[in-house]
Amino acid sequence: MANEPVITAPDNFDECLATIGDRAIAEGVSPDTARQVLAGAEFLPRVIELDRRQPEFTTTFADYVGRRVNEQRISRGRELLQEHRELLARVTRETGVPPAYLVSFWGLETNFGSYFGKMPVPSALATLACDPRRATYFSQELISALKIIDEGAVPAEQMEGSWAGAMGHVQFMPSVFLQHAVDADNDGRRDLWNSLPDAMMSAGKFLQSMGWDGEYRWGREVALPGGFDYTVADGGWRPLAEWQQLGVRDAFGGALPDASIRARLVVPSGHQGPAFLAYDNFNVIMGWNRSEFYAIAVGHLADRIAGAGDFRTSPPTDAPALARDEVELLQSTLNAKGFEAGRPDGIMGPATRSAIRRYQASEGMIADGYPSLDLLQSLGIQPRALES
Known part of the structure; x- marks a missing residue:
């Protein structure tokens, strides 16, 4: 640790923020908001550390899902499903996203609102925007955050979130907030921190915008026949009928649904672990987070909250984790x-x-x-x- 270089603000930090402020004003942010918020933004070395840190080893599927889909989270999710059933039913009517999925996203993002992150978002985004690694992306996210403050959704000093700028119950980045956050409780502002109706409806609208199909689930665990040719996974999407012809069955050995839906095979821990047919909604989940592990965890937690059991085939716990x-x-x-x-x-x-x-x-x-x-x-x- 003593040999690690000290991270300091770039020499042009103030100049960088002034340039972003000018861009924000050109995009419609009031000069007072842009100048006041950016004047209070600080360079946060911790943010750079977290952005550049690569985990020593990548997690295995067993470890990833085991940490996120556990009995405590399942039990709490079921409680909240009942506690907020009227709100969730309303979101489902308007967006097509079933209640268990909404609760699942909520659970994975903030453990049902128990932790939003403590980083001051304007400073975190300013730090990343003035670091050359991903300056273009985070400069626009900082401008989006200024627009959110300018519209009165949240005061700058209360805009807290993750080190990368994700915010509220469902951890929206500022650009996603601008496009998809809604005022579901009709109090005159879009509040993803203090209004669960705003947060849940916003999550539903975001998923709907990416093409969520309320007629189908995320996918399903399946059983593969002996001697299965895994190279067909390279062939991508196939109708369920074709997977059936290849000998694929549901996790209990029964026939696949007689439905005109396409699916692709996902084997996150190889032939010794569970296999899944992922439907179009799986891709929608990955529009939220590009990790297949995340998408399976969302779907599996939603299934468990809705009353389903655990995987029929457990993922191997002795798989190697690679750096x-x-x-x-x-x-x-x-x-x-x-x-x-x-x-x-x-x-x-x-x-x-x-x-x-x-x-x-x-x-x-x-x-x-x-x-x-x-x-x-x-x-x-x-x-x-x-x-x-």
């Missing part, structure tokens, strides 16, 4: 062996999973696209997390 540089090494090694995984970036995306499948198939392994310990050892990679 980002280890994923880069995996990608580089696959590329060197002729299995194109794309530019090594440390992110386990579709190109990397496809390359893993092709390598696994060439070695006679089950081609599930998962970086199992057997795969890593075959490539000469020893995860640090497993070193004694």
Whole structure:
């Protein structure tokens, strides 16, 4: 820790904020709001630390879901589903998003409103906007935050949230707030901190805007037949009837629904863990957060809150957790062996999973696209997390 460089404000911090202030005024923010709020914005070294910090190891699916979909959260979610049933039913009528999903997002984002974050949003966004790594994105988010303050939704000193600027019960970024937050309690302002009606209706409107289909669920756990060809996952979306023809059944071994809906196969922890057919609503959830783990957690928590049981197949708890540089090494090694995984970036995306499948198939392994310990050892990679 003593050798870590001290993070200080950039020399042009004040100049950067002045430029953003001019842009905000040009976009309609009142000069008084822009100048007063930005004059009080401070550079927060902690925000830069959190933005640049990469976790030592990426979490496994078992750990991710286990931490987020637990008995305490399920029980509390069921209580709140009943406590707020009239409000949630209203949101469902207007947006098509079922109550259990609304409560699930609420639970995953802020543990049902118990923690919104304590960072002053104007200062957090100012810090990120004047750091070169993602200056364009966060400059616009800071301008959006100024517009929210200017409209009277929240005083600047009360605008608190996450280190990245996400705010309120459902952790909207300022740009999402501007586009999708609503005044559902008709008190004259959009308040995602203190008004649960505003927060829940805003969440429903956001999901509706991304194409939520109220006729279908997020997806479902499924059972795959012995000898299943996992390379079909690279083929993307197929109608349920085609998955049925490939031997895929629901988690209990029954036939898939007779519905004209497309789905894609997701196996987040390889052939030894649960498999899912993800529907279009799964992509909508990923419009909120681009993580497949997150999308499954939202869907699974919603199912559990609505009364469903746990996964029929438990995810393996001994799966290796890889650091980002280890994923880069995996990608580089696959590329060197002729299995194109794309530019090594440390992110386990579709190109990397496809390359893993092709390598696994060439070695006679089950081609599930998962970086199992057997795969890593075959490539000469020893995860640090497993070193004694």
